[in-house]
Amino acid sequence: MATKGSNWRVWTILMFGCLLLLDAALYGFAAGRALRDPNWKIWGEDFTPVPRLLIFLLGAGLAWGVGRMTVAPWIRGMVTVAEAVPAAWSFVLLVAVFFVAAAFAGVLHWAFLLLLLVIALFVSAPAFWKLLGGKVTGLVLFLALVAGLAAFYFGGIE
Numbered sequence: 001m002a003t004k005g006s007n008w009r010v011w012t013i014l015m016f017g018c019l020l021l022l023d024a025a026l027y028g029f030a031a032g033r034a035l036r037d038p039n040w041k042i043w044g045e046d047f048t049p050v051p052r053l054l055i056f057l058l059g060a061g062l063a064w065g066v067g068r069m070t071v072a073p074w075i076r077g078m079v080t081v082a083e084a085v086p087a088a089w090s091f092v093l094l095v096a097v098f099f100v101a102a103a104f105a106g107v108l109h110w111a112f113l114l115l116l117l118v119i120a121l122f123v124s125a126p127a128f129w130k131l132l133g134g135k136v137t138g139l140v141l142f143l144a145l146v147a148g149l150a151a152f153y154f155g156g157i158e
Contacts, residue, residue: 019094024148032155034110042105059099067092090124
């Protein structure tokens, strides 16, 4: 499986943790803010749809790059293809979900955005459970839950 001296596991844990923490914090903040003020938007009223589309397209390109960057070294011998591909797609989905929230929070209903995050979790949790193990994945999920709840609480405070 893993080559001697490779640190793919550490980088995978850090990347998965950071992406999930960012997603949970942004989604938690947006939901808390939207419940407090239903007319709240992450961008101002004068923000046209074109920059939103550009943010989304930037996120889609970055998501593709992250997926390609993570799967290429894994397939070269560190991880089997059956474990690498679902994890890489999970990274793609987590990055894309972040940019969807960054571009459309306040325009799309917050419940729809949370549904996207839940779908991303249902896809990524089993992939990383198999790749990294249950303890690490459970810890990252727990920390993301705490970050999301804290952001939800602080998003609702004015």
